Every structure is written in structure tokens, then in C-alpha cells.
Amino acid sequence: MSVETRHVLGERSFDRSVIRWIMKSVGNPRISVRLWNGDEFRVTEARPVACMEFRSRRAVFELLRSPSVGFGECYSRGLIDIHGDFLAFANEITAAIAEHRDNSYNASKLRSLLHAMRRNSLQRSRHNVHHHYDLGNDFYKLWLDERMVYTCAYYDTPAATLDEAQVAKLDHVCRKLQLQPGQKVIEAGCGWGALALHMAEHYGVNVTAYNNSREQVAYARERATARKLDDRVTFVEDDYRMIDARCDAFVSVGMLEHVGLANFRSLGALIKRVLKPDGFGLVHSIGRSFPNRTDSWITKHIFPGGHIPSLSEMMSVFEPQKFSVLDVENLRPHYARTCATWLQNFEAEADKVAEMYDEEFVRMWRLYLAGSSAGFESGTLQLYQVVFTPRGNNDVPWTRHYQYPGFAEAR
């Protein structure tokens, strides 16, 4: 054996050792690894669900530097490739990490608090929202449902399509708010306006809906005009902190994730100020089963300024204002399915997306959608709908039959 050959073997065996060490640190997922020279090996004895290809040694260093940001950036740039079903791969890795990393609760909580100390100023929030939501309506149209609802759907029957499940979600939210014709509703963070328009059209309420994203608001206003709802729905292109009206119902679907923990209490104070004493509120947000910081690749590339709260953290919206929390529902499996469907739709249009942006963008979004689905599938992420009312309100339903049409209200 020549000196050169031994040197090469030594190198390869060193690479393998480092990769095995990385894989151990994420719980030894059932995947195989392929190196830039074609060498392939399994991480565990179990049959691999997918193959992860390191296309250059640099990817190993990037993973060592930061498993989350490193993997995300290497995959996006093509330094790492995944062979096999991408969602299955994401599910496998996420589940392995969730099972393996039995983080100490106190350490996680501390990380969450440190993460949460970054405040989102008005200007910063506009920038953060712009980063994600002003990518262009045409892009989101490619893979969202027809109403462009970019939050967790509600599959109330197993056969429901994404379109049906999004309508079911809108109705589920409206029923939970017990909307009555003529009521005034404030929506904070209204996306492309689907919920606001649905509430006005099907529940006869007047809606003022806030959103920082110029593109989304422009689109929502067009829709309101086309559906002749512009006398009942007002879309305001502004931060939720500018709300100054009074309302019978306050609703926010998929905004709390962007608010940042440091602003939860002032969000609660704002709701307290605007909600009538007999009004109802609903906050729908991605959550966690315990406090932790948000994934660093996600905060760097997808949602700057975001924080995914645990239920106890969410309570800092409600408890300082002495709101009475009436109902919390966890829709975790629904969001896993929603994201998986978005991913499917996205993949079908990946060529178009690559034309609109580039291949790196496609890979980044593939990772984001698959990773989100996997986060909900593994229980790393949860989805909470919280219904609340001012504490003194005794005009509350006795049972939850009102949420399930067909049931007579039991009051």
C-alpha cells in the first residue's frame, strides 16, 4: 500500500467519523450517507428512508459549525442533496432530533427567554413582514388554496381537500367567535384577507383588518371590491399596534408567531383596550409543547423576528389582562397535513418557481415546507387556537356544542 493510498483512506475514514458524530448528535436517523467520492454508508442498521449526499467536504464543516443553519444553507445551495422522498427524510430527521435531544427544560426555557429579548419595533416588523409576505402574490398563488389562506387548515372530515379544509377552518374560527350579524370585528394580521371576507360574507359582520404587507393588502382590497364586500370590510395597511377602534370580536390567525415574546404583553393590553366587556377573542398560533428558541435557519432565512411560544408563554398575552381563557384546541396534525399539501402543490410548480426566482430559492422553500410539516408531525411544533373573553363576562356558552353545527346550543 503506497503512502498516498493510506493517506486517502485515512481522510475518508476521518470524514466518516465526523459525519457519524454529527448523525449521533441528531439521534442517528435512519438514512444513508453518500460522500463526494461516491462512498456510501448507513447511519444505523435500519433500512434507510432516504439518502443524504454530501457533495463537498465543505458541507461537513458547515454542519459542524451549525447543524440547523449549516444544513439549511448547504441544501439550498446544492452542497447537500437528498435522494428519495424529501418529506420522508425531513420527518425522519426531525423525529430523531425530537426523540434524542432531551434538552433540559430549564436550558430550553432560558434559550427561549434570551431569544425573546429581541424586540420588534414598528419599523423592524414592517421589514420582517416584507421579507416573507411580499415575495409576490403570484408565487403564493402557485401552491396555496384558491382563497390564499396561509395558515393551518382544519380537516373536519378525512376526505377534505385543502380548499375545503381552509373553508372549514374559517368557519371553525367564526363559530368559536360566535359572530352575530352587524357585529364589529377587528382582525390583526389578515394575510390576503380570506378570513375577513368570509366573516363579512357569511356571518354579516363588519370587519377592520390590519396587515403590514403592501402586496397582501392590495390583493385583499381587490377581492373585497370584486365580491362587493368593500362596504363591510376595511383593509388597513398598518401595524396591529395602530388599532384604535372598539369591537365585539378580536381575531388573529397566524400573527402571534411574528410578534415576538417581548411584545406579547402589549398585544394583550391592546386587545383589552379594543374588545368590549362582552366580546370574544381568538388567537391562532403555532406553538410548542415547552419553551424553546425558534430554529436558527428559520429565523435567519424565513421568518426574521419570529418566536414560537409555548402555552405558558402565550398566557402572557392573556393573564396580565385577566382575560378568561375559555377554550384551547390543539390542531397539530392538521398543520402537518396542510404543510405536506402545500409542499406537494409547490413541487408540482417547482419549475415555474425556479423561473420566477432561482434554484436556490426552490430548495430553500422545499426545506422550509417539508421541515414545517415534519415539525408538526414530530410534535416539535403545535398549533393552538385560544378563545378568550374579559373575565367578568358571564354571557358565555355553557358547552362547546355551538362549535359543532347540528348540535342544539345547550343554554
Place this chain on the structure above:
Amino acid sequence: MSVETRHVLGERSFDRSVIRWIMKSVGNPRISVRLWNGDEFRVTEARPVACMEFRSRRAVFELLRSPSVGFGECYSRGLIDIHGDFLAFANEITAAIAEHRDNSYNASKLRSLLHAMRRNSLQRSRHNVHHHYDLGNDFYKLWLDERMVYTCAYYDTPAATLDEAQVAKLDHVCRKLQLQPGQKVIEAGCGWGALALHMAEHYGVNVTAYNNSREQVAYARERATARKLDDRVTFVEDDYRMIDARCDAFVSVGMLEHVGLANFRSLGALIKRVLKPDGFGLVHSIGRSFPNRTDSWITKHIFPGGHIPSLSEMMSVFEPQKFSVLDVENLRPHYARTCATWLQNFEAEADKVAEMYDEEFVRMWRLYLAGSSAGFESGTLQLYQVVFTPRGNNDVPWTRHYQYPGFAEAR
């Protein structure tokens, strides 16, 4: 006017001023006040709902010393009397205090933490439980429902009687736990065994139920034998901390209030240890809309060692163990009605109770039952049912239809 007359008038006017000051500090309730000399005056212009009689000046001093303990002890001993409907009086005072005392959230939270630092040792817990629950089964039989369920009922129809509403509660809990025949269930804090027996009889499960109260356990065992359920239900006279089995379902109804905040985390660790990875748990507890210490008269005379948690405080049972909270339901109005019905039943048997104990005991329990009903009516107290499962469990229902019989499960 003689010097003596002026002196007497001055005294009376001083008493009135002090009482007005006390009444202002509890939010100026709509009551009238009668003094030991027959003088009567209103606290506000509004028509009084009841009359509070100070039968001696000492009662004024006791109220000054401590509004809660002072009032409770003076009323119990007959130094203060209430003329008119006692529950209406309790509701009025409690609502006035709830509206008036806009305690700073941080101060309340601090009080809650200080209160919570007292730990309940095993011995202390046995003593505390004995204090309340070993008063004698005959006493509780006088005013509870036929199954002796001493927790919040569930009035799923407006016309339900207390008996019906307690059965509805037992079924609501069983459905939330998705019990299947042959499963093993652990119950922590089982009272007189009604839920354990109901689960075994109607859902075909095997139950091990823990309780520190000798009298309650003896009664529960008798019932199990009489209903031929003793092969399926085991009642253990021991602290919940002694549980060492594994189970498909863990349930605790009305125990968390006695556990003390300092022990929440170890309760969660115990549940984590005993609950199978695909198991479900339910904790049913009195709660608050924000952290605060428990009423001092209640902790002195009724429930030593107790702590009524807010939802964020309750999460310290679940979050450190990374449980996935699936569902929180607030049954506050149900407990106001339950306590009001208990009070009605109790008043109908007050003479018997006075014979068994004495008049002071009757007055103490009247105050406790009316005060509890008023606490729920005003929103000072809440009632949370929390359903949870280990985070990784993906075999969770997609909707809550399973909780409402007649609905097809949508999985």
C-alpha cells in the same frame, strides 16, 4: 347637647367612617350596614341586595385586621350577620372586589409565588386532606349528589339536575380520555370513588385510584363491593406520589388545587413516568385567570396547603415533561351552579349539620359554599379541564367530535 351625647355621636360617626372606608376598599358593594345599636345606612345609593349587621364593634376591628379572615371568622362566630339572600350577598361582595381591586399583575404574581413556596410534605398532605375530607361521609351525604361527587358538575342541558350533571361530567371526562375496554387507568385523588367506579362499569377499564382520606377510601371500597366492581377497581389509601404502575390513561379531578405550586413539576414527572407513550391524561382543577394567592380565610379554615393556579402555572405540570396539551375547556359557569346547588341542599339540612357539629360549623360552611359559587360567578375562579398526551403521540383525534356523542369521529 351634653358632652356625653356628643361623645356618643362622635363614636358612631367614627364607626361609620371606618366601615365606609372598609367598604370602599372592597369596591362599595350594594349592601346596607346595620350597627350593634340598630343604626342602619347604605354603602352606596343603589338599592341594597342584602344587609350586613355588625353585632359588635369587635367585628369592625377584625375586618380592619384582615378583610378575608376577619369576615370569615366573624361571620362564623356570629359577630357579623347577613340579612337577606346569603348567596346574593356573596355574589355582590365578590363581584365588587373583583371589579375594584385592579391588582397589579406583577404584585399578584409575586403573591402567588410567595404563597407557593410552602411545600406539602407527604405527612402535611395527609393532615391537610384529613382536615377537609374526613369530616365524615354522613356530612357530605347530606348535600352532595347520590354518587357523592365533590367536584364541578357538567350541565350539558339547561334542565339537568345535579345528579344528572354529575353523571354528564363523569362521561365527559371518560370521553375526553377516549377510554377503551381493558385499558388500565390511574386516578390520583379519587374522592368517594364515583369516577373510578363509573369508568370501570361503563367503559370496561381497570382502575387503580389513590386517595389520602381514610373515610373516603373505606366508603369507595364498600361501593365497589356492592356494585361487584372490586375485581376491576382498586382503591389505594395513599398519596398520589406513591403511584408506581403504568397506565393508558391518567386522570385527576379536583386534586391539583391541593397539590401546591411547588409540587406541580414533580406531579408532571410522575405522570410522565406512569403514562404510556400513546396514553392520554386529564387534569381537572379550579383555576384563576391570572396568578394570585389563595384567599387567606379559605387556606386557614377550609383547605390548608391549597393553591389555585392560573393556566400558565398549571403548565408547569405539563411543559417540563414536554406533554402536548390537546384541549383546555373552561367550565366556570358550571361550578357556580354546582356550588349554588350544594348550598341549597346544605341549607335544607342545616339543622342536622348543626346537631352533628355546631352552629359555627354551619355558618363556616355556608360562607365557604356561597363564597365559592360567588367566586365562579364573578370570574375570580375558573375551572379548567386539560387533556394532554406525550408529545410524540400521533394517534390523536383530528377533531373534538369524539367528545360529543352523536358525532361520527372524523378520522
